[in-house]
Amino acid sequence: MRPLIAITTGSGPGRAGERASIGAAYLNAVQGAGGLPVILPPQLDGTGLSQLMGQVQALILTGGGDIDPERYGEDRHEKTDGVSAERDELEATATKIALERGMPVLAICRGLQMLNVTLGGSLFQDVPSEFATEINHAQTSGDAPAERSDVTHGVTIEEGCRLAALVGATSLEVNSMHHQSVNRLGSGLRPVAWAPDGVVEGLELPGNGRFVVAVQWHPEELVGTHEHARRLFEALIEQAARYRR
Numbered sequence: 001m002r003p004l005i006a007i008t009t010g011s012g013p014g015r016a017g018e019r020a021s022i023g024a025a026y027l028n029a030v031q032g033a034g035g036l037p038v039i040l041p042p043q044l045d046g047t048g049l050s051q052l053m054g055q056v057q058a059l060i061l062t063g064g065g066d067i068d069p070e071r072y073g074e075d076r077h078e079k080t081d082g083v084s085a086e087r088d089e090l091e092a093t094a095t096k097i098a099l100e101r102g103m104p105v106l107a108i109c110r111g112l113q114m115l116n117v118t119l120g121g122s123l124f125q126d127v128p129s130e131f132a133t134e135i136n137h138a139q140t141s142g143d144a145p146a147e148r149s150d151v152t153h154g155v156t157i158e159e160g161c162r163l164a165a166l167v168g169a170t171s172l173e174v175n176s177m178h179h180q181s182v183n184r185l186g187s188g189l190r191p192v193a194w195a196p197d198g199v200v201e202g203l204e205l206p207g208n209g210r211f212v213v214a215v216q217w218h219p220e221e222l223v224g225t226h227e228h229a230r231r232l233f234e235a236l237i238e239q240a241a242r243y244r245r
Contacts, residue, residue, distance in 0.1 A: 003057040003240035005035040008091050008111070010064040011042045011084060018043075025148075025220040026062055026108075032223060033233035035240060040094060042086040049090060053097045058104040058240035061091055061111025063218060066180055069125060071117050077125035079179065092118045099205070099212070104239040106232065107214035109178050112203055115214050119186025119205075127181050133197035137176045148221045151175050155201045155217070161192040163202050163213055166235045167228035174201070174217035181216065211239040 007030065009022040020041030030037045038056050040049065053059075065082020069075065071092070076083075091111075095118045098105050107115040113123055124130040127137050135153045139146040146152050151173040157164045164170050182200040185191065193202025193215070205212035215232070222229035 002034055002036040003237060003243070004038050004055060005030050005058045005060060005237070005240060006038050006040050006052060006056040006094065007060045008040045008062050008087070008094065009042065010062075011087060022062060023220070025218075025223075026060065029220040029223045029229075029233045030060070030237070033230070033237040035233075035237040040090060042084055042090050044090060046093070049093060050097070053094060053101075054245070056103075057243040058106070058236055059094055059098040060236070061095065061105070061107040061114050061214075063109035063111065063177065065110070066125070067110070067113055067117055067123065069123070072120075072122035072184075074122065074125070077129070079126035079129065088114075101245065102208070102210055102243075104211040104236055104243060105205075105213070106236045107203075107212075108220065109216060109218055112214035112216050113178075113180060113182065115205075115212070116182050116186040116189060116203065119189055121182065121186030121189065122184040123180045124183045125180055127179050127199060131197050131199060133199070135176070135195060135197050135199075137181075137195070137199065138179050139176050146175075148175060148177065148218065149225065151222070151226070153195055155193050155195055157202060158192045161190075161202075162204050162206075162211075163192050163215070166213065167231055169228060172228055174215075175221055176216070177218055178216060211236070
């Protein structure tokens with residue numbers, strides 16, 4: 001049987017009222033790697049979340065809007081946007097459950113930031129305000145926006161780390177759709193990848209053979225064209241198949 005992979009979603013207004021939403025690329029990437037996606041919408045109550053987390057074999061924290069800076073003790077920056085208290089709470093709870101149970105976790109973009117904040121870290125709320133950089137980390141906006149599946153900057157990965165082993169390289173070209181990034185590190189987390197301007201692009205949580213890997217880019221958009229993206233999802237599904245509650 002295919003392992004069940006929990007995937008968090010965003011939410012927002014629709015013509016028929018509030019909707020839960022997720023990019024199909026995540027679902028396709030999980031199924032393409034041999035997993036079966038299970039959706040965790042922000043509207044899910046605590047009992048439902050606990051029940052579903054008891055059935056799945058891995059967790060993917062997905063991209064989306066910004067995390068409420070109150071969670072790391074800061075006032076809201078004027079550029080902070082798309083905050084959802086319901087999503088923050090669900091993802092933080094799901095993350096804690098997954099970590100307590102030794103469940104494999106792949107955190108993507110906002111997901112990397114949520115992992116960091118859940119473990120006590122903080123964020124730079126607006127990269128352009130904090131870094132002297134020529135990199136457009138939000139490549140889908142600006143004067144010359146790029147497609148989500150385009151790669152637009154390089155990433156250097158620490159030799160010998162788990163992420164380097166998973167993708168089979170210590171340098172990659174990646175896509176980029178964020179304006180926030182890691183500031184203070186969460187407890188136990190280790191930075192393992194960086195953009196040329198110093199923005200943290202990868203985190204790991206070492207210890208006891210656990211699989212907790214986070215990337216600031218969007219590999220789900222690259223699985224059709226880049227082997228390193230496919231390898232991330234394949235590794236997650238492989239670890240999920242081995243997971244025992």
